[in-house]
Structures are given as C-alpha cells and as structure tokens.
Amino acid sequence: MNTLKIARSFILPVIYFVVVPAIIHYRFEMLLFQNLFSTILGSLFILTGIGFIAWTNVLFVSFADGTMLQLDAPKKMVVLGPFRYVRNPIAIAMVTILWGEAMLFGSLFIFGWSIVYFILINAYILYKEEPELAQKFGEAYLRYKQLVPRWIPLDKAVEFDPETEKRSR
Numbered sequence: 001m002n003t004l005k006i007a008r009s010f011i012l013p014v015i016y017f018v019v020v021p022a023i024i025h026y027r028f029e030m031l032l033f034q035n036l037f038s039t040i041l042g043s044l045f046i047l048t049g050i051g052f053i054a055w056t057n058v059l060f061v062s063f064a065d066g067t068m069l070q071l072d073a074p075k076k077m078v079v080l081g082p083f084r085y086v087r088n089p090i091a092i093a094m095v096t097i098l099w100g101e102a103m104l105f106g107s108l109f110i111f112g113w114s115i116v117y118f119i120l121i122n123a124y125i126l127y128k129e130e131p132e133l134a135q136k137f138g139e140a141y142l143r144y145k146q147l148v149p150r151w152i153p154l155d156k157a158v159e160f161d162p163e164t165e166k167r168s169r
Contacts, residue, residue, distance in 0.1 A: 006057055006058065006061055006067060008067070008069065008072070009057055009067035009068050009069040009072065010053075010057075011069070012069065013053060013068075013094065016094065016117065017049075017094060017097045017098060017101070020113060021098065021101050021105075021107075021110045021113060024107070024109045024110055024113055025101075025105055025107055025109070025110060028109050038103045038104065038106060039103075039104055041100075041103050042099075042100040042101065042102070042103030042104030042105075043100065043104060044100070045096050045097065045099050045100025045103060046096075046097050046100035046101065046104065047100075048093070048096060048100075049093040049094065049095075049096035049097035049100060050093075050097065051093075052082060052089055052090070052092070052093035052096075053068070053090055053093045053094070053097075055081055055082065056068065056081065056082060056083070056089055056090050056093075057090075059078050059080050059081050059083070060074045060078060063076065063078050063080060064076040064077070064078045068090055076162070077133075077137045077140055077141060077144070077162035079144060079148075079158070079160045079161065079162055082153075083148070084148070084154075084157035084158050084159075084160070085148070085153040085154045085157055085158070086148060086149060086150070086151065086152070086153040086154070087144070087145070087148050087149065087150050088125060088150055088151065089153075091118075091121045091122075091125065092151065092153075094117070094121070095114055095117065095118050095121075098110060098111075098113060098114035098117060099111065099114055102114060125150070130145070137162065140162040141162075143160070144160055144162065147160055148160075
C-alpha cells in the first residue's frame with residue numbers, strides 16, 4: 001500500500017475540515033465548549049467521519065489504483081465496504097466531520113459551513129462527478145446508480161460486481 005499516496009489525498013479534506021472551520025471559528029466565535037454531551041457527541045462524529053474517509057481511501061488505493069483526490073482518481077470502480085450501502089460515503093463522512101466540529105465547538109457558523117459545503121458537493125457530484133463516472137465506467141456505473149442511493153444508506157448491502165456487470169453486457 002502506498003502510504004504517501006494516501007497521505008497526499010488528505011490535503012483537501014484537511015483544508016475543508018480543519019483550516020476553513022478554524023478560520024470560521026477563530027474569526028467569528030471564541031472557543032466555546034457547550035457541555036460534556038456535545039463534546040463527546042461531536043468527537044464521536046469527527047472520529048466516525050475520519051474513519052470512513054480513511055476506510056474508503058484505503059479501498060481506492062488497494063483495489064482501484066487511485067485515491068479520493070481528483071488528480072489521482074480511482075481507475076477502477078469500487079463497490080466494497082460503505083460503497084455497497086451508499087454512493088457517496090466520503091461526502092457523507094465529510095459533512096459528519098463538520099457537524100461534529102459544530103457540536104464540539106458549539107458553533108452555528110461551522111454548522112452553516114456544513115450546509116454550504118453539502119450544497120457545493122451535491123452540485124459537484126450531480127453535474128461533474130456522476131457524468132464523468134458514467135462516461136468512465138459505462139453501463140456498470142449506471143446499473144450501480146439504480147441499485148445504490150446517493151445520500152441515504154441502504155439497510156442491507158448491495159451485492160454488485162462491476163467486472164461481472166461489464167462482462168454480462
């Protein structure tokens with residue numbers, strides 16, 4: 001496994017989920033922990049989001065010869081782990097991290113940034129990523145789109161192999 005490749009792919013998430021919230025927080029709000037519950041819950045959200053991002057990125061590096069970084073996009077379609085339940089687990093994880101930060105710091109501004117981020121990432125996915133994936137992976141991706149929802153995870157994993165799908169068409 002290429003550790004440097006994985007580390008490089010975390011540059012943009014660190015900017016979106018550490019640098020921007022820190023600027024928002026320190027520019028517009030003073031550091032404020034609401035209570036023990038919001039601190040614990042916010043921390044759990046952050047750790048869960050980071051865990052899912054790391055998991056999906058390792059899947060990309062291990063099985064698709066790429067990373068979550070657009071410049072090093074996966075070369076093969078991955079339908080493993082969380083991708084068997086939802087099409088965009090990385091975006092969901094990133095919003096989860098922002099919600100965790102909003103809870104941890106008691107910040108409505110960071111929560112507002114999470115809404116702006118979700119709107120932007122949704123537009124990116126709809127108008128850029130999905131058309132590119134359909135062009136890159138063809139019928140296999142279109143079939144996957146029919147089986148797996150974009151945002152709300154399924155309660156049962158989808159059994160889908162893109163390689164078998166390509167051969168059967």
